[in-house]
Amino acid sequence: MSAPTSLADAEIGKLLARHPKGFDLKLDRIRRLLAVLGDPQGRMPPTIHVAGTNGKGSTIAFSRAILEAAGQGVHVHTSPHLVDWHERYRLADPAGGPGRLVDDARLAETMRRVAAANGDEPITVFELLTAVTFVLFSEAPADAVLLEVGLGGRFDATNVVERPAVSVVTAISLDHQAYLGDRVELVAAEKAGIFKPGVPVVIGPQAEPAALDVLKRHAARTRAETMVYGEDFFAFTEHGRLVYQDARGLLDLPMPRLPGRHQIGNAATAIAALRLAGFDPSPSAIERGMQGVEWPGRLQRITSGPLFDLAADGSELWLDGGHNPGAGLVIAETLADMEDRVQRPLFLIAGMLTTKEPVGFFEAFAGMARRVFTVPIASSDSAMSPEDLADAAIVAGLEAEPCASVAEAIRLVSTGWRAVPAPRFLVCGSLYLAGEVLRDSRLAPR
Known part of the structure; x- marks a missing residue:
């Protein structure tokens, strides 16, 4: 520690x-x-x-x-x-x-x-x-x-x-x-x-x-x-x-x-x-x-920092700490409105606590997300394992795979999905995970 x-x-x-x-x-x-x-x-x-x-x-x-x-x-x-x-x-x-x-x-x-x-x-x-x-x-x-x-x-x-x-x-x-x-x-x-x-x-x-x-x-x-x-x-x-x-x-x-x-x-x-x-x-x-008005960690666009720098040129990196089915619906609705303006493949990078209901959250993104990468949450001892969370996303009708970190997920898309247009990333599922991203992006609330 x-x-x-x-x-x-x-x-x-x-x-x-x-x-x-x-x-x-x-x-x-x-x-x-x-x-x-x-x-x-x-x-x-x-x-x-x-x-x-x-x-x-x-x-x-x-x-x-x-x-x-x-x-x-x-x-x-x-x-x-x-x-x-x-x-x-x-x-x-x-x-x-x-x-x-x-x-x-x-x-x-x-x-x-x-x-x-x-x-x-x-x-x-x-x-x-x-x-x-x-x-x-x-x-x-x-x-x-x-x-x-x-x-x-x-x-x-x-x-x-x-x-x-x-x-x-x-x-x-x-x-x-x-x-x-x-x-x-x-x-x-x-x-x-x-x-x-x-x-x-x-x-x-x-x-x-x-x-x-x-x-x-x-x-x-x-x-x-x-x-x-x-x-x-x-x-x-x-x-x-x-x-x-x-x-x-x-x-x-x-x-x-x-x-x-x-x-x-x-x-x-x-x-x-x-x-x-x-x-x-x-x-x-x-x-x-x-x-x-400002409210960090809620549909916040990240435009600088080490994680953003890992993404392919032209990519978007968004962050939201929503973690229940109701939050999933409003986040998905907002991203759908964005697609009306600019068509981009959507990749979710998700971490969640064991006390949450992941299937209901992920169901909101069925038909929208190209793939879900599930990651651990280092700042919580109640985090769901990436493997279990990926299984929940699959039950919700999404393609999913466990991943070591947010950075690794961004790298995988940026290097392995070159045939798709510049993607839109959404890091989601937990305020703990949102906090980690803000810390690593040097964007802690002030």
């Missing part, structure tokens, strides 16, 4: 050595710890709490971009990280500029304080890291907090925030079935666990009517204003522009910087959430947010 590269890495190593890394969905442990720390979750700026299977990170990214374009200071919590633990904690800039990842010394010191407050009490690492979020965000000034749920909603450690400004649920599909259930209705009920009496609710686009029905029933119990995509707010494209509509009228906006039709719904969800939470950004701030 390599030596820690930062003070925070050293503290994380201590936490991992003492406490479980996985999930144990209860709230009593973190509530006890937060009480010792003085309940910092109650002293944070107004909070937008976001759950969902897919799209919650993008919705947070749009929200951050819009708020910062409006001159607001924003704290952002997302998980998991791609390359570095610091990515989970973005603090507002006191000078009014874009927020920045927490500095190493501050993160390490806060981790030590939280660990000392917990003592020898049983707790998971995720719960400790969530407590770190609340301490950091309560001690630094900001206008808003964007808080991403880690897993599920009802018993997620972030759900101790009692009075968020708004609760948001993005697209729901099957994922984490061992924890959340094997039907979308069950998953939706867990996500809806973040809804609270009197707190407004925004429900983003839902492909599954059964999930939408559950979300709407739970939202009705809050007796608070609820905005549902497709009923109370809408978004569509017209003449190369994004049109957003709600009861207040229309907004004519540029298309989002993030690629994919699904991002139209995520952008609309962010706008609705900000309005319902009372931030009321101006149309010009929303427009600048559409143009300035």
Whole structure:
């Protein structure tokens, strides 16, 4: 094992050595710890709490971009990280500029304080890291907090925030079935666990009517204003522009910087959430947010670095950490839209964890991908073997073969498939794998 590269890495190593890394969905442990720390979750700026299977990170990214374009200071919590633990904690800039990842010394010191407050009490690492979020965000000034749920909603450690400004649920599909259930209705009920009496609710686009029905029933119990995509707010494209509509009228906006039709719904969800939470950004701030939004590792085009240099001239290298059937569908849809403009053979380079359902993910690419190269994930001890993952791709109707690494897969195509036009590569299947590619490409989030 390599030596820690930062003070925070050293503290994380201590936490991992003492406490479980996985999930144990209860709230009593973190509530006890937060009480010792003085309940910092109650002293944070107004909070937008976001759950969902897919799209919650993008919705947070749009929200951050819009708020910062409006001159607001924003704290952002997302998980998991791609390359570095610091990515989970973005603090507002006191000078009014874009927020920045927490500095190493501050993160390490806060981790030590939280660990000392917990003592020898049983707790998971995720719960400790969530407590770190609340301490950091309560001690630094900001206008808003964007808080991403880690897993599920009802018993997620972030759900101790009692009075968020708004609760948001993005697209729901099957994922984490061992924890959340094997039907979308069950998953939706867990996500809806973040809804609270009197707190407004925004429900983003839902492909599954059964999930939408559950979300709407739970939202009705809050007796608070609820905005549902497709009923109370809408978004569509017209003449190369994004049109957003709600009861207040229309907004004519540029298309989002993030690629994919699904991002139209995520952008609309962010706008609705900000309005319902009372931030009321101006149309010009929303427009600048559409143009300035960034969300690494999600349909991100890699245009430099050692991996890109291995590809044949004219090739494209794309990266997405999506890892469930719902994500597979929207990624495949976006790539199909790209093929309408430029015909290229598509090669998938995939790695996935054993907790995921690979066949459903790969089925979205049947008839599109020329071949799948399956690779190990060095940064996770829960990675599926390339051989087993290749078998899953074959079951899904794709040609597949195991491979030693992303670099080796690119080399194989670039040297062994010379008869085909410059290919389009998609590295996919895991945020861990996405993080490895960003690290190796020297594109770690900042």
